Amino acid sequence: MNSMKNNTAKKGLRSFLLGDGRISVRFRNYNIAFFALAVFFMFISMSMAINNIIWQVSTKYAGSYATSSADALSAHIEKEIALMAKAARSSAVIDWLRDEGNNEKKVLAFLELSGIVGELYGNNLYIGVGKSLNEYKIEENYTADDDVQPFDTFDTDNPEDNWYFRCVSSDKDYELSVAMDHVLQRKRVWLDYKVVHEGVTLGVICTGLQFSHIAGELFSKYNNVIRGFIVDKNGTINMDSSMYKNDDYLNYDFETRIEDELADPVFLSAVKSHLSKIDGYFEESGDPTVIKLSSGSHRYATISPIRFTDWSAVIVYDLSSSLNVSLFMPSLVIMLVLLLGFDLANNILSRRLIFLPLERLIGSLERLKENKDELIYGIERRDEFGNLSNTIMDLFTKANYDALTGLYNRRYMENNLQRVTALLSRSNGLLSVLMIDIDYFKKYNDTYGHEQGDVCLKKVAGALACSITRANDFVARYGGEEFIAVLPNTDKDGARIIAQKLLENVRLLNLPHAKSNVAEYVTVSVGVTAGVATHKQSWEDYSKRADEALYMSKQNGRNQFTYLDMTT
Numbered sequence: 001m002n003s004m005k006n007n008t009a010k011k012g013l014r015s016f017l018l019g020d021g022r023i024s025v026r027f028r029n030y031n032i033a034f035f036a037l038a039v040f041f042m043f044i045s046m047s048m049a050i051n052n053i054i055w056q057v058s059t060k061y062a063g064s065y066a067t068s069s070a071d072a073l074s075a076h077i078e079k080e081i082a083l084m085a086k087a088a089r090s091s092a093v094i095d096w097l098r099d100e101g102n103n104e105k106k107v108l109a110f111l112e113l114s115g116i117v118g119e120l121y122g123n124n125l126y127i128g129v130g131k132s133l134n135e136y137k138i139e140e141n142y143t144a145d146d147d148v149q150p151f152d153t154f155d156t157d158n159p160e161d162n163w164y165f166r167c168v169s170s171d172k173d174y175e176l177s178v179a180m181d182h183v184l185q186r187k188r189v190w191l192d193y194k195v196v197h198e199g200v201t202l203g204v205i206c207t208g209l210q211f212s213h214i215a216g217e218l219f220s221k222y223n224n225v226i227r228g229f230i231v232d233k234n235g236t237i238n239m240d241s242s243m244y245k246n247d248d249y250l251n252y253d254f255e256t257r258i259e260d261e262l263a264d265p266v267f268l269s270a271v272k273s274h275l276s277k278i279d280g281y282f283e284e285s286g287d288p289t290v291i292k293l294s295s296g297s298h299r300y301a302t303i304s305p306i307r308f309t310d311w312s313a314v315i316v317y318d319l320s321s322s323l324n325v326s327l328f329m330p331s332l333v334i335m336l337v338l339l340l341g342f343d344l345a346n347n348i349l350s351r352r353l354i355f356l357p358l359e360r361l362i363g364s365l366e367r368l369k370e371n372k373d374e375l376i377y378g379i380e381r382r383d384e385f386g387n388l389s390n391t392i393m394d395l396f397t398k399a400n401y402d403a404l405t406g407l408y409n410r411r412y413m414e415n416n417l418q419r420v421t422a423l424l425s426r427s428n429g430l431l432s433v434l435m436i437d438i439d440y441f442k443k444y445n446d447t448y449g450h451e452q453g454d455v456c457l458k459k460v461a462g463a464l465a466c467s468i469t470r471a472n473d474f475v476a477r478y479g480g481e482e483f484i485a486v487l488p489n490t491d492k493d494g495a496r497i498i499a500q501k502l503l504e505n506v507r508l509l510n511l512p513h514a515k516s517n518v519a520e521y522v523t524v525s526v527g528v529t530a531g532v533a534t535h536k537q538s539w540e541d542y543s544k545r546a547d548e549a550l551y552m553s554k555q556n557g558r559n560q561f562t563y564l565d566m567t568t
Contacts, residue, residue, distance in 0.1 A: 070304040076214060093112065135150055151427070218230070218313075229241070364376050433486055434495065463506050491530060495530045499528045526561035532567075
């Protein structure tokens with residue numbers, strides 16, 4: 001009898017946990033079961049420990065916040081300084097800065113710097129040359145074939161260039177500051193490192209750490225009874241835990257001083273004393289200074305220096321924050337073990353049932369952007385992920401591919417050509433666009449019928465697609481019998497080669513065309529344009545120019561290509 005009851009209970013529990021088979025239901029039921037179990041044991045341990053609570057306050061609690069914030073920021077900066085020092089002391093960089101016009105030296109320097117860019121926290125690197133005052137941007141994927149030119153020249157009258165001249169005139173190896181990135185309109189923590197050879201400053205290398213990420217890492221752990229600041233040696237607040245999610249704080253360059261936020265006289269006196277002793281960048285973090293405040297909702301404050309900077313971490317907190325955490329002693333250990341056990345079980349289940357499949361799905365979608373043959377993860381599954389994957393695949397195909405030819409459609413072309421134009425404009429990259437039209441296709445349809453015309457379109461599309469082999473190049477159906485090819489980072493000579501290849505591959509199809517006025521088989525006419533992408537251009541500028549070249553090919557007899565510069 002008891003055995004039957006036990007079996008019934010087991011079956012009931014299994015039925016509850018498994019639910020109707022859906023991931024969301026199983027995840028919810030397992031969470032409920034584990035949470036109920038954890039709450040039960042926590043309630044027992046809390047009841048046993050409530051009489052053992054002793055009133056204790058530890059200033060080390062707030063001190064740990066200040067030192068952890070200071071150490072976290074200094075760890076980021078230390079890594080960046082080491083990488084920037086490596087770049088600044090590179091013989092290849094020094095040789096190039098001494099002889100900027102030497103292309104061979106520039107290639108060697110840029111190859112070395114491009115390897116360092118990928119290791120930097122902000123993945124960006126700028127270099128200013130002392131003799132010419134030219135400014136260059138270093139890309140992570142730089143190759144020896146890239147002809148990188150300066151994108152700007154420093155001007156002593158331009159306030160945005162003050163960082164360069166300030167660093168050059170500084171007696172320190174590097175300068176650290178928080179300022180706006182006027183291109184992205186976001187705050188960044190800037191690290192400017194001098195390149196010096198035999199006592200002569202040759203230039204400055206600069207990188208920017210993303211302000212919101214660093215502020216988030218420092219302050220996301222703080223609750224509403226704790227507030228943190230990062231202040232410079234002048235008392236200006238560089239980061240504020242109550243503001244780091246505020247877009248206005250991240251997007252606009254304005255200053256707030258620590259005395260504007262905390263007017264407690266005891267605190268201000270201690271801060272003033274601390275700041276007055278700062279002479280250069282801190283070499284050691286040191287012990288935090290603890291201050292008991294005489295007024296306000298926050299009763300304690302700590303100040304901790306941040307290594308490699310002249311900044312300090314300031315943490316203010318309420319006494320109750322220490323009380324709530326530090327006084328539950330042996331029961332706290334039990335609760336933590338239970339919470340960790342619950343969290344571990346919850347994370348394992350959520351990762352296996354939801355997050356791991358979701359990561360794989362997202363990863364396959366990211367790869368699908370670059371490779372149309374990529375299979376979306378989860379198509380074969382028979383649960384919610386399977387339904388989602390199949391739906392996404394259908395939507396992606398309909399939204400981006402031409403149903404007849406299998407090439408990308410016009411919508412995909414417009415979006416990606418505009419994206420490519422904007423991306424290349426940041427580095428003055430080259431862009432080539434080819435417009436392709438099947439010669440006398442209307443006559444072909446009238447002669448062989450629309451069904452055979454569709455076959456012709458498919459075969460021509462296949463020949464065009466086979467002519468484009470680089471990963472970032474693509475061909476799309478522009479409309480009717482017109483196609484368009486987009487070739488990023490391709491100059492006019494490369495575009496001409498591709499245009500000739502397109503003509504030859506279509507000719508090799510040997511598709512009969514009895515009514516063509518130029519050949520006995522199907523041919524195409526091609527319009528080619530190429531130029532340096534600028535931020536003022538749109539995808540329509542390139543397609544219009546390529547269409548003008550295509551019109552000239554038709555006027556000149558078809559079955560050929562015509563090239564027109566974008567700048568003409």
